[in-house]
Amino acid sequence: MKSIIKLVVIAAVIILYSNSVKAQDKIITNENKTINCDITKINEEAIFFNVNLKGKISSTFINKSQIKDYFIDEIERIKTELDTSSFFHIKLDDATSLLGKIKSIDKSKINFDDNNLGLITIKGETIKEFEKENKDSHYFVIMNDGNELHGKIVERKKEEIVFETNNLGIVTISLKNIREIKEVNKENFVGNQYWFPNPNNTRYLFSPTAINLKKDEGYYQSAYIIMNSANYGLTDNFSIGGGVFLPVAVVLTPKFGFKIAEKFHLGGGAIMGLFPGPITVGILYGVATLGSDENNITGGIGYGFIDEDFTSTPVITFSAMTRIGKRLALVTENWGISFHEYDYNYETGQETKSLKYHMLFSYGFRIMSKKTTFDIAFINNKDIFNVFPLGIPYIDFVYKF
Helix, strand or coil, X not given: CHHHHHHHHHHHHHHXXXXXXXXXXXXXECCCCEEEEEEEEECCCEEEEEEEECCEEEEEEEEHHHEEEEECHHHHHHHHHCCCCCXXXXXXCCCCEXXXXXXXXXXXXXXXXXXXXXXXXXXXXXXXXXXXXXXCXXXXXXXXXXXXEEEEEEXXXXXXXXXXXXXXXXXXXXXXXXXXXXXXXXXXXXXXXXXXXXXXXXXXXXCXXXXXXXXXXXXXXXXXXXXXXXXXXXXXXEEXXXXXXXXXXXXXXXXXXXXXXXXXXXXXXXEEEEECCCEEEEXXXXXXEEECCCCEEEEEEEEEEECCEECCCCEEEEEEEEEEXXXXXXXXXXXXXXXXXXXXXXXXXXXXXXXXXEEEEEEEEEEECCCEEXXXXXXXXXXXXXXXXXXXXXXXXXXXX
């Protein structure tokens, strides 16, 4: 058990560290020495920065007279995407969020025309992250009177937006009349109707997809009332969860997830339960998901363990989900669990061992709202079918926060 926890902790620390470290700024000295660092402040005389020295972060500065050149990583990245006709979302170190157009840019600052603040100067070292607005993005607009529009933003102005809709064509909307505007996936529009995103896209009934929670997203899940858990996204690539299986076990569920391509994710993690004894039972798994948040299939493989002893053969899973309505999806989750079976031949006196997979199938539907899902499904195989033809009922509830 200790080695399993150690492995998970090391992987989590690596991902958390890689997400917390700012992209590398560079200072080039007069001696052509390159210092990889995080520039924190620039004034007329010196550049102040943080640098990693033998695993420890040290804060220091260097006089400009000693510098041949310097580069702020976020500034250099913005330059590669610069388009003065496009809008940029810029987030600063103090959590300030800005939206507007870049008027000009140099080595250390940006002259920015913010929609609310007007013309301002942004210091490059204060930029935490940025995103260039995609001109092909789709938006969902809720008006103060409750009317809803969806389409593309043709132009943003100080007090209004020019909006292109499918039915009304191009319209000009005053910002004072807008209650909410948000970017949405084009896949969430079916005909002229907007379907809110699937709030429970990171798992099927019990097994996970490779899609990870976003940073600061989380959910609470209750299955059969006696199984209660919560999961939280520490980064876009790592989430941690825990819960109780009343009255006998405590469960821990760390998970990693990475978006490899537009509709392909890879992930992995562990499901670990601590039972009285104490005995640790669980599974280490890896999964691959093909598709979107609304329609996807996932294949997985895992190795079960009891304390430090792992099974010699893997568990396999195959699951799928498809959205068939604004508030309804179909879900299936299927498991293949291997067992060694022994046959004794009384005529020869020999015993033979064979590996066989026993399958568990499930089928059901998911009722959805913007923040909740309610799953109703049945678990079945040939043995269960002989007793309960429909299968064993499964229910769970998920609330996303």
